[in-house]
Amino acid sequence: MAGPFRTNSELGRVASDSVYLLDTNAIIEAVRTGVWAAICGGLLVETVAECADECRRGDQIGSDYVVVNQTDLDRLRAIHVPTDDQIAAVLANPKSAALDDGERDLMAHALSRAEPPQWLVCSPDLASIKFAVDIGLGDRLTSLEETVRKVGGRTASPLRRHFSANWLSGRRTEAILGAILLT
Amino acid sequence: MQDYYCDMDSIMMTRVGARMRARRERLNMKQEDLATALGLPHRQTIGSIEAGERRLQPAEMAAAAKALGVRIDYFTDPFHAAGEAAFSFRADDADEAILVSLEEAGGRWLATYEELAKPSPIRRSVSLRPQDSYEKAQAAGEAARRALGLGPFPAVDLANAVEREWGVLVLYIDAPGSVSGAASRLHGVDAVMLNRAESFGRRNYDLAHEIFHLLTWDSMPPARLDTQRSGKSAKRIEELANNFAAALLMPEDSVRVQWAQTTAGSLAERVVAMAARFAVSAPAMKWRLVNLNLLEKKDAPSDAELCSAGLRTQGKDVSPPLFNNKLVSLIHRAVEAGELSVRKAASILGTTSHGLVEVFRSHGRALSYEL
Numbered sequence: 371m372a373g374p375f376r377t378n379s380e381l382g383r384v385a386s387d388s389v390y391l392l393d394t395n396a397i398i399e400a401v402r403t404g405v406w407a408a409i410c411g412g413l414l415v416e417t418v419a420e421c422a423d424e425c426r427r428g429d430q431i432g433s434d435y436v437v438v439n440q441t442d443l444d445r446l447r448a449i450h451v452p453t454d455d456q457i458a459a460v461l462a463n464p465k466s467a468a469l470d471d472g473e474r475d476l477m478a479h480a481l482s483r484a485e486p487p488q489w490l491v492c493s494p495d496l497a498s499i500k501f502a503v504d505i506g507l508g509d510r511l512t513s514l515e516e517t518v519r520k521v522g523g524r525t526a527s528p529l530r531r532h533f534s535a536n537w538l539s540g541r542r543t544e545a546i547l548g549a550i551l552l553t
Numbered sequence: 554m555q556d557y558y559c560d561m562d563s564i565m566m567t568r569v570g571a572r573m574r575a576r577r578e579r580l581n582m583k584q585e586d587l588a589t590a591l592g593l594p595h596r597q598t599i600g601s602i603e604a605g606e607r608r609l610q611p612a613e614m615a616a617a618a619k620a621l622g623v624r625i626d627y628f629t630d631p632f633h634a635a636g637e638a639a640f641s642f643r644a645d646d647a648d649e650a651i652l653v654s655l656e657e658a659g660g661r662w663l664a665t666y667e668e669l670a671k672p673s674p675i676r677r678s679v680s681l682r683p684q685d686s687y688e689k690a691q692a693a694g695e696a697a698r699r700a701l702g703l704g705p706f707p708a709v710d711l712a713n714a715v716e717r718e719w720g721v722l723v724l725y726i727d728a729p730g731s732v733s734g735a736a737s738r739l740h741g742v743d744a745v746m747l748n749r750a751e752s753f754g755r756r757n758y759d760l761a762h763e764i765f766h767l768l769t770w771d772s773m774p775p776a777r778l779d780t781q782r783s784g785k786s787a788k789r790i791e792e793l794a795n796n797f798a799a800a801l802l803m804p805e806d807s808v809r810v811q812w813a814q815t816t817a818g819s820l821a822e823r824v825v826a827m828a829a830r831f832a833v834s835a836p837a838m839k840w841r842l843v844n845l846n847l848l849e850k851k852d853a854p855s856d857a858e859l860c861s862a863g864l865r866t867q868g869k870d871v872s873p874p875l876f877n878n879k880l881v882s883l884i885h886r887a888v889e890a891g892e893l894s895v896r897k898a899a900s901i902l903g904t905t906s907h908g909l910v911e912v913f914r915s916h917g918r919a920l921s922y923e924l
Contacts, residue, residue, distance in 0.1 A: 394896065424896070435907075454615030454625050461629045462611055464565045468887075470896035474626075495922075496891035530923035545891070 389414045389447075389489040391480055394424040394472045396492040396514050399533050402436045404526035405518050410445035412521030414487070418479050419451045421472035452478040465504055468497040477501065480510070492517060494532050496541055503545040513538040567605035569614075569628040572635045574603035576621045579636070590620035631668040632893075632901055634660025638739040641766055641775035643759055644732040651729055652778070658903050659724075659746055662880060663739040665901050666722055669883040669892075674741035677719050679768040681793065683786050690765075690793040694800030697764070705807035708757040708832035715745075715764060722880065723760065725749035725873045736763040736775060743767045749872045754834035761798035769793075803831050803841045812847050821854035821862035828863075835859035874915035876902065881916040888920065895922055 390413050392400070397417065400406040409415055425438040443449070456478040460466045466474055473493055480491050490512040491502060502511055514533040518525060531537050577587055577599075584596040584603075591613045593599065601607035609617065609628070618625040627635055638660040642652060666672070679693050698707050701714040715721040722744040733755065734747040745763040747756045766775040773790050811830055815823050828838035836856055842848035854862070884901065887893040893901075899909040910920055 454618065455612050457625055458611035458614040458618075461614065461626055462565075462608075464562055464629075464631075467626075467630050467632060468891070468893050468897060470894055470900055473894055473896065495894040495896070497888075497894035497897065500891040532922055541891075 387414060387487050389416055389483075389487050390512070390517055391476055391489055391491045391493075392417050392421070392514075392517075393476050393491075393493040393495075393498070394421045395494055396517075396533070397421065397425050397442075398428075398436050398438060399494075399514055399529060400518075401438050401442055402527070403529055405523045406442055407445060408521050408523035409517055410447075412523075413517065414447045415445070416448040416450065417446055418472065418475040419449055420475040422446075422449050424470075424472045450479045452482065456482045463501075463505065465501050469501060473498050473501075477505070477507070480507065481505070494538065496532075499538070499541045500545045500548070503542060503549055508542055508546060511538060511542060563605070565629060566608060568631065569609050570603040570605040572628045572637075573599075573609070573617060573621070575635070575637065576623060576627070577603075580621065582621070587617070587620060591616045632661060632665045632897070634664040634739050636660070638663050638737055640735050640737045641763075641777060641779065642732060642735045643762065643779050644735075647729070647731045647778070651732065655726075655728060655732065655735070655746070659726075659735065659737055659744070660739065661901050661903075662724060662876070663722070663737060663742045663744055665884065666744075666880050667740060667742045669887055670879070672720050672741055676741065676743065677768060678771060679765075681769050681772065683773055683789050683793070685793065687793065687796040690796040691800035693768075694761070694765075694797040694802075695804060697768070697797070698801050698804060705804060705810075706831055707804065708754075708761075708802045711757060711760055711802070715760075716877075716879065719743070721745060721764065721767060722877055723747065724877050724880065725756075725875060727875065734759040734763055736766040736770075738767070738770060749875065752834065752870050753832060754828060754837065757802060757832050758798055758834060758837050761801045762794050764801070765794040765797040799837065799841050799844070802833050803838065805845060807831075808841060808845060809847065812842065819854075819862065820848075820852065821858040824848075824854060825859060825862045828859075835863055875912055876916075878916050881912055882918065885913050885916075885918040885920070888922075895920070 392415055397406070400409060422443050425443065428435060428438065452475050457475060459481065460474055460478045469477070473495065476491065476493060480489065483489055489510065491507065491510050492512050492514055493502070494514060499511060502508055513535045515529055515535045577584070584599040588596045588599045598607065602609050614628060615625060618627060627633070638656065640656050640659065644652070681690060681693055701711070701718050703710060703714055712723040716723055720743065722742060724744060724746045726746050726748060727750070728748045730750065732748055733751055734745060737744045737746060745760055745767070747759055751759065775790070776787065779791060811827060815826050817823070818826065824839050824842065825835050827842070828835040831838060836859060839848065839853050839859065843850050843853055884893065884898050888895055888898050895906050895909065899906050902909060902912055904912065913920055
């Protein structure tokens with residue numbers, strides 16, 4: 371299957387040694403669609419401890435329960451534990467209340483990173499996108515589809531809509547326009 | 554750390570201050586001691602933070618959470634009650650851990666409703682005191698029925714009416730059999746939680762009983778656990794609540810008319826038929842008939858006879874969907890607007906992402922995310 375991928379202007383924007391910070395939703399979808407090993411093998415993929423724990427706990431209701439086991443998590447380059455000060459800096463923004471613990475901790479870690487290396491965040495939930503735009507990280511967002519393209523991977527089953535580059539692009543634009551209208 | 558920092562807004566500063574103060578006072582900690590833990594030279598600074606006049610800096614927030622023994626988001630998360638919700642459970646021999654768990658979960662639901670619905674802070678109350686007569690409690694029940702615009706069979710629309718007219722949130726929950734329900738309060742939110750596994754009639758009676766506690770919360774504060782009440786006054790409050798509930802659900806005029814028309818079958822079957830008509834339990838109907846002198850106590854069927862007659866004549870109860878349509882609709886709208894992430898919404902409702910989809914579906918809502 372060729373997959374639904376399309377050329378994206380953002381491809382190649384960052385060097386291949388960029389760090390990709392993935393949240394729980396992105397990790398589970400990558401495992402579900404069979405591209406987890408490929409993206410971890412070709413890119414520097416990292417997450418935070420809360421997201422790793424959420425992956426382990428899984429979403430145990432529903433017929434398509436995805437098992438993310440320790441072997442999958444061992445493929446990560448790093449699992450970060452943000453400090454309380456770093457989390458508190460995110461919590462000071464009232465809009466952070468929209469996020470769950472894993473999404474919040476990933477943003478807290480992202481905000482604490484120094485460069486190089488460059489880093490991107492894959493957190494495909496509308497609330498995460500709005501928050502990232504609000505704190506000035508809109509251009510750091512990437513989709514799982516773009517991430518898979520980066521390593522030339524192919525999914526065993528199609529990615530769901532909100533993991534696509536198109537969906538991210540549309541929601542990010544809406545969030546930016548919404549932020550402009552509010553100012 | 555990059556040059557990102559967002560100042561708290563005044564609403565958050567007020568929330569942070571109030572929660573910090575409440576927690577500190579609960580621990581009997583002095584402002585001086587908390588100031589020391591936060592590395593602040595003056596206790597007055599704690600006073601300013603608690604009054605919502607000074608921002609709590611991130612490092613101070615982390616230190617405060619540690620010193621006060623709470624999660625770091627305890628001070629900021631509007632979707633958490635932070636111990637501010639009060640509960641009165643209708644429960645028999647309930648395990649303490651179960652009650653604590655229900656308080657934690659219920660507090661989140663009430664806090665979420667408050668945050669998303671911004672309900673009116675105006676609250677209804679009834680001027681009753683523990684020494685008032687049962688007749689006065691019954692009159693209050695009948696007055697409540699009229700105020701809610703309910704007809705001769707009030708139970709059928711009671712939940713909708715109290716939500717629509719008085720803003721009371723009626724939540725259907727999954728709880729152990731030992732817990733029938735609870736009345737609860739958080740700031741301007743009044744709520745009743747009902748165990749949805751209970752029979753329709755029992756749920757309605759519990760709802761009416763808990764409405765009494767909400768209406769009289771200030772004049773007769775209910776105990777955390779109904780069955781913990783001891784003493785004459787406490788017992789009387791429960792009896793007043795039962796009289797209020799009986800009059801609210803089974804209006805005297807309506808009961809008299811229906812009883813005169815319900816002539817077929819044995820006495821037990823007549824009582825069961827009346828109970829079905831008024832959507833209450835058969836024992837509740839029986840005692841209402843006795844108290845209205847329509848049925849002699851000595852002639853009244855036993856609960857076993859009512860149960861037997863009920864099995865012959867009644868259909869199966871259908872449990873309502875979890876939670877409450879208004880609350881679920883608010884959460885659905887927040888998720889679709891990006892004001893709550895799917896995972897956060899699921900955690901508020903104590904479920905998984907897929908469980909959240911099921912809750913939405915049970916209230917006629919679809920999620921645009923493919924989960």
